[in-house]
Amino acid sequence: MVTEQHPDIKVTLKTAPWGDYWTKLPVLAASGQLADIVAMQSLRMPNFYSILEPLGDRAKADSFDVDAFDSSIIGGMSANGELYGLPYDVGPWMIFYNKDMFAADGVAEPTPGWTFDEFVTTAKALTKDGNYGAGITPQNFSIIASALGDHYVTDGTLDLTNAGAIAAAQSMVDLVATDKVAPVVASGSDPGAFISGRFDAGNVGMYIDGPWAMINKIDTVDFQIGLAPLPRGEGDLEAATAGSGFGISASSTHKDAAWQAIQVITSPEALVYLASQGRALPARTAQQVTWYDVAAKDVAGAREALEYSLAHSATYEITDNWNAVENLFNQYFPQAFAGSATAEATMNAVQSLAVNQ
Amino acid sequence: MTPEHRIPHQPPRQFHTIAIEVLSLLGLSLVALLFLFPFFWMVSNAVRGNNEVLAVPPRLLPNEYQWGNFVEAWLHLPFGRFFLNSFIVAGSVTAITVVVSALAAYAFARLKFPGREGILVAYLGTLMIPQVMLVIPLFLIISKLGMVNTYQGMILPMAFSSFGAFLLRQFFLSIPRELEEAALIDGASRLRILVSIIIPLSMPAIGLLSLFTFIGQWNNFLWPLIVVNGMEYATLPLGLTMFQTQQGTAWNFIMAGATLSMIPGVILAILLQRIIYKGITVGAGFGGR
Amino acid sequence: MTDLVSTPAPLQRRRRRKDKISAAETRAAFLFLLPSLLGFLAFMLIPIIASLGLSFTNWQLLKPPEFISFSNYIRLLTTDPSFFKVLGNTLFFTIEYLVLNIVISLTLAVWISSLKRAQQWFRVIFFIPTFTPTIAVSIVWLLIFTPGGVMDYVFQTLSLNVPNLLLDGNLAMQAVIIVTLWASVGYNMVLFNAALDMVPQSYLEAARIDGASAWDQFWKIRLPLISPTIFFGTVMTAITSLQVFDQIYVITRGGPGSSTATLGFAIYTNGFQNYQMGYASSLAWVMFVMIMALTGLQFWLQRKWVHYDA
Numbered sequence: 016m017v018t019e020q021h022p023d024i025k026v027t028l029k030t031a032p033w034g035d036y037w038t039k040l041p042v043l044a045a046s047g048q049l050a051d052i053v054a055m056q057s058l059r060m061p062n063f064y065s066i067l068e069p070l071g072d073r074a075k076a077d078s079f080d081v082d083a084f085d086s087s088i089i090g091g092m093s094a095n096g097e098l099y100g101l102p103y104d105v106g107p108w109m110i111f112y113n114k115d116m117f118a119a120d121g122v123a124e125p126t127p128g129w130t131f132d133e134f135v136t137t138a139k140a141l142t143k144d145g146n147y148g149a150g151i152t153p154q155n156f157s158i159i160a161s162a163l164g165d166h167y168v169t170d171g172t173l174d175l176t177n178a179g180a181i182a183a184a185q186s187m188v189d190l191v192a193t194d195k196v197a198p199v200v201a202s203g204s205d206p207g208a209f210i211s212g213r214f215d216a217g218n219v220g221m222y223i224d225g226p227w228a229m230i231n232k233i234d235t236v237d238f239q240i241g242l243a244p245l246p247r248g249e250g251d252l253e254a255a256t257a258g259s260g261f262g263i264s265a266s267s268t269h270k271d272a273a274w275q276a277i278q279v280i281t282s283p284e285a286l287v288y289l290a291s292q293g294r295a296l297p298a299r300t301a302q303q304v305t306w307y308d309v310a311a312k313d314v315a316g317a318r319e320a321l322e323y324s325l326a327h328s329a330t331y332e333i334t335d336n337w338n339a340v341e342n343l344f345n346q347y348f349p350q351a352f353a354g355s356a357t358a359e360a361t362m363n364a365v366q367s368l369a370v371n372q
Numbered sequence: 373m374t375p376e377h378r379i380p381h382q383p384p385r386q387f388h389t390i391a392i393e394v395l396s397l398l399g400l401s402l403v404a405l406l407f408l409f410p411f412f413w414m415v416s417n418a419v420r421g422n423n424e425v426l427a428v429p430p431r432l433l434p435n436e437y438q439w440g441n442f443v444e445a446w447l448h449l450p451f452g453r454f455f456l457n458s459f460i461v462a463g464s465v466t467a468i469t470v471v472v473s474a475l476a477a478y479a480f481a482r483l484k485f486p487g488r489e490g491i492l493v494a495y496l497g498t499l500m501i502p503q504v505m506l507v508i509p510l511f512l513i514i515s516k517l518g519m520v521n522t523y524q525g526m527i528l529p530m531a532f533s534s535f536g537a538f539l540l541r542q543f544f545l546s547i548p549r550e551l552e553e554a555a556l557i558d559g560a561s562r563l564r565i566l567v568s569i570i571i572p573l574s575m576p577a578i579g580l581l582s583l584f585t586f587i588g589q590w591n592n593f594l595w596p597l598i599v600v601n602g603m604e605y606a607t608l609p610l611g612l613t614m615f616q617t618q619q620g621t622a623w624n625f626i627m628a629g630a631t632l633s634m635i636p637g638v639i640l641a642i643l644l645q646r647i648i649y650k651g652i653t654v655g656a657g658f659g660g661r
Numbered sequence: 662m663t664d665l666v667s668t669p670a671p672l673q674r675r676r677r678r679k680d681k682i683s684a685a686e687t688r689a690a691f692l693f694l695l696p697s698l699l700g701f702l703a704f705m706l707i708p709i710i711a712s713l714g715l716s717f718t719n720w721q722l723l724k725p726p727e728f729i730s731f732s733n734y735i736r737l738l739t740t741d742p743s744f745f746k747v748l749g750n751t752l753f754f755t756i757e758y759l760v761l762n763i764v765i766s767l768t769l770a771v772w773i774s775s776l777k778r779a780q781q782w783f784r785v786i787f788f789i790p791t792f793t794p795t796i797a798v799s800i801v802w803l804l805i806f807t808p809g810g811v812m813d814y815v816f817q818t819l820s821l822n823v824p825n826l827l828l829d830g831n832l833a834m835q836a837v838i839i840v841t842l843w844a845s846v847g848y849n850m851v852l853f854n855a856a857l858d859m860v861p862q863s864y865l866e867a868a869r870i871d872g873a874s875a876w877d878q879f880w881k882i883r884l885p886l887i888s889p890t891i892f893f894g895t896v897m898t899a900i901t902s903l904q905v906f907d908q909i910y911v912i913t914r915g916g917p918g919s920s921t922a923t924l925g926f927a928i929y930t931n932g933f934q935n936y937q938m939g940y941a942s943s944l945a946w947v948m949f950v951m952i953m954a955l956t957g958l959q960f961w962l963q964r965k966w967v968h969y970d971a
Contacts, residue, residue: 037934038597038598038933038934039597039598041722041723041933041936042508042511042598042722042933043601044722044723045508045512045720045722045723045938047515048515048520050601062936063723065723065724066723145428145429198428198808198809199808199825199828200808201806201807201808201825201827201828201913201916201917202827202913202914202915202916202917203803203807203827203911203912203913203914203916204803204910204911204912204914205616205621208616208620208621208623209426209807211620211621212422212423212425212426212621212623213426213428213809215422215423215425215426216423216424216425216426216427216428217423217427218426218427218428218809228620231620232620235421235422235423235620236423237423336935338934338935339930339934339935342914342915342930342934345914345916346914346915346916346917346918346919346922347916347917347918349827349828349916349917350828350830350916350917350918352828353825353828353829353917355829355830355917356918364918367742368742368743393776393777396772396775396776397776397778397779400772400773400776400783403769404783404786404787407786407787407843408786410790410798410801410802410805410843411789411801413801413804413805413811414797414801417801417804425804426804426807426809428809429809429814430809430810430811430814471696472696472697472700473697475693475694475696475697476693476694476696476697476698478693479689479690479693479694483686483687483689483690483693484683484686484687484690485686485687485690485691486687488690491694491698494701495701498701498705498709499897499900500900500949500952500953500956501705501709501949502903502904502925502928502945502948502949502952503904504904504906504925504928504929504932504945504948505708505709505712505928505942505945505946505948505949506704506705506708506709506712508711508712508715508932508938508942509707509708509709509711509712509715510704510708512711513703513704513707513708528700528704529703529704531700532697532700532701532703532704532705534701534705537697562689562693587791587792590792590794591792591793591794591795591796593794593795593796593907608794609794609796609797612794612796612797613796623804626797626800627800627801629797630793630794630797630800630801633794633797634789634792634793634794634797637789637792637793638789638792640792641785641788641789641792642785645781645784645785645788646781648788648851649781649784649851649855652851652852652855
């Protein structure tokens with residue numbers, strides 16, 4: 016696609032397995048082996064913006080229309096107020112649910128604007144016969160806290176021990192440990208994959224995922240999927256979003272060409288192509304409709320849920336060692352889920368370890 | 373291996389000794405079956421739908437057999453390419469390791485030179501170096517040499533094996549010197565002696581070293597992960613993790629790929645078991661300084 | 662087969678006789694050693710020195726390193742809240758795993774060598790896991806251990822009240838040990854089995870005639886005779902077990918809490934997850950020192966139990 020429009024630019028692909036990309040990237044950067052164009056995910060931006068070229072001036076000089084993108088993901092592609100990447104997809108986290116299970120149990124399906132209490136009630140109603148109403152993973156903490164309007168980052172530093180953050184952790188732990196409406200997950204690699212797998216098997220009624228997962232999900236499961244926004248707390252929903260894009264390596268010797276190239280691969284045509292393959296919800300607002308029509312064609316409530324979520328979207332709050340924090344969530348939440356530690360102790364442990372790392 | 377010698381004055385075997393033998397055989401078979409369970413589980417998960425993998429309660433056998441998963445997993449990613457890459461890398465590392473180790477081992481075992489004991493001790497010392505310690509500096513060296521994302525970059529750093537040199541040295545020492553002295557007097561070169569006398573006699577040890585090197589590289593994950601960019605040079609273990617994407621985890625394909633990737637190892641294990649067993653007796657005598 | 666093993670006596674005598682070092686021989690030796698020495702230098706010695714150097718810097722991969730002298734080592738001994746926990750976990754794993762590995766592989770070896778038939782099949786079966794990619798093996802075990810997985814199901818069906826191994830801080834390490842044993846007990850098993858078969862039948866025959874029971878034959882004859890092999894197996898197993906990483910990376914990620922965080926895992930997390938290469942290098946050097954200390958200890962202890970002369 017790039018070479019079609021700019022015959023002088025040739026793009027070759029370097030890839031790494033998803034989970035290991037982040038192991039590799041800094042090693043490549045450190046040894047000067049980085050490609051000209053670097054794929055970047057919004058949650059990793061605070062770790063890596065220093066290896067990327069700031070794009071603000073180039074965008075201004077070319078009067079590139081940044082506003083055509085969803086604003087929360089432009090936030091995600093920025094660090095310290097400077098843009099470092101052009102996004103191709105955006106995703107607010109949402110609730111995926113098993114429509115058939117709701118029908119079988121006679122439970123009302125969730126609607127946009129529902130509250131966390133309603134979420135808990137729904138989960139309880141679905142929990143029977145060895146099935147669980149909900150699936151929760153340690154990494155859901157930040158998404159749930161954000162949805163409930165609680166904050167766990169203050170002025171860019173981790174603040175897990177404020178009352179709001181602890182309360183959010185508590186409501187999450189309660190789902191598993193007290194109400195037992197969600198299965199316990201262990202701290203192994205990628206607990207999200209386990210919850211997602213239990214959902215596929217029809218053992219879990221609702222779980223949290225993003226639009227990027229939709230296309231495979233529809234192929235895998237043999238029931239109808241529904242989509243709802245995250246439940247809110249007392250205030251308005253703040254739906255955290257994440258997404259990916261492309262930046263230019265600060266050490267690149269072809270920066271101008273790379274800038275041309277990333278404009279092409281995040282162009283409206285490119286994003287329509289991605290969406291028509293069901294791969295991603297376009298980061299450009301005008302192109303998102305393609306995704307509804309293709310990836311989420313038969314999904315109940317997809318459009319309403321997405322529009323509501325995007326209308327209430329918020330940039331995902333993270334610190335510059337977020338990677339380490341998430342790993343610690345993974346290690347420490349399972350103890351609370353199993354009932355052998357309190358939510359507060361979990362937050363204290365993660366806070367003290369993350370700050371000392 | 374050693375055949376039981378029939379000793380003439382041994383009392384005839386009685387019923388209860390035979391019973392004990394049968395029980396012992398059955399008992400060990402039971403242990404072996406239990407031991408093989410993870411492989412059964414691997415295959416059983418490879419031939420079911422992805423939505424059945426994490427079903428609760430777990431189903432021992434799939435509801436619906438999807439034997440096509442092997443084909444699909446193979447086609448889903450360039451698995452043929454991964455196999456080829458794994459063969460090239462593991463094969464080359466093995467070949468180089470054997471040659472380099474045999475040359476070094478001959479020097480250690482047969483030649484006198486200053487610093488011999490010192491170098492040998494240094495080699496043995498490297499057996500204690502944690503692998504993880506070397507990865508970053510190794511990568512810096514490889515990138516200075518311009519070998520990132522090449523076969524050379526994957527092969528060369530793995531082809532130095534102090535273990536190989538030591539193992540072969542032990543074996544060479546056990547070969548009587550008389551065998552080569554005649555050739556030396558006839559004016560044969562050292563290299564010729566190594567190739568035509570020592571190596572043929574050392575096949576069990578060389579077989580063992582080859583097998584372990586090959587399998588070690590076949591399973592190596594961390595180094596290819598660091599050196600390889602993209603599908604072109606990816607090896608099998610790397611390929612397996614590619615079923616785990618942001619869009620979801622294809623457990624059944626991972627299991628299918630894992631099953632396929634262990635087939636060469638199992639075949640080698642069965643075919644070469646005699647060689648392994650013979651060669652390992654060298655290891656069995658290692659304690660003897 | 663025995664004669665392959667120990668250095669035959671005549672050979673040693675000849676070596677002593679021929680003590681002079683000739684220049685030609687040194688030159689030949691140098692040529693023979695050259696490829697190996699080049700590899701040793703480029704891919705072993707230089708990286709080792711580099712890693713030592715890095716352990717005195719604060720290199721974070723993305724910024725150039727700065728020399729900070731002993732700060733990393735001071736940090737791990739004083740301020741790092743998890744260092745001693747990690748050290749304890751590593752030792753706990755190594756000791757329990759080492760003991761179980763030797764006991765189980767020896768038991769299997771003795772059992773197999775006592776059989777009259779199918780020996781080679783059992784050897785292959787117990788050896789197969791060593792040939793299987795650790796990544797693949799660990800994922801299978803993860804599916805077995807996961808809450809609600811096969812393991813839980815079996816315990817439930819048998820009405821045994823065993824908590825899920827991965828969720829219990831005191832048991833999670835046992836899960837890692839089970840996987841590691843399963844994956845690598847085969848190597849020592851074949852090794853010991855080979856050594857047992859090399860014990861001359863005449864020794865056992867003589868003991869049997871003297872009326873020694875099978876039990877006595879094992880403890881008084883076979884075990885002492887194969888003790889050098891057991892020693893070798895123990896040393897090699899200890900070196901690898903201090904480095905345990907792959908299984909933990911896939912199955913527990915150091916959790917729950919930090920109950921399975923070992924040194925190998927801490928090096929990976931600090932180096933490749935938190936990008937603190939300098940600090941990770943200092944941890945790697947701690948690991949290296951531990952390996953050397955443990956190996957040294959084993960060589961010291963061997964005098965008490967290893968018998969070299971039959």
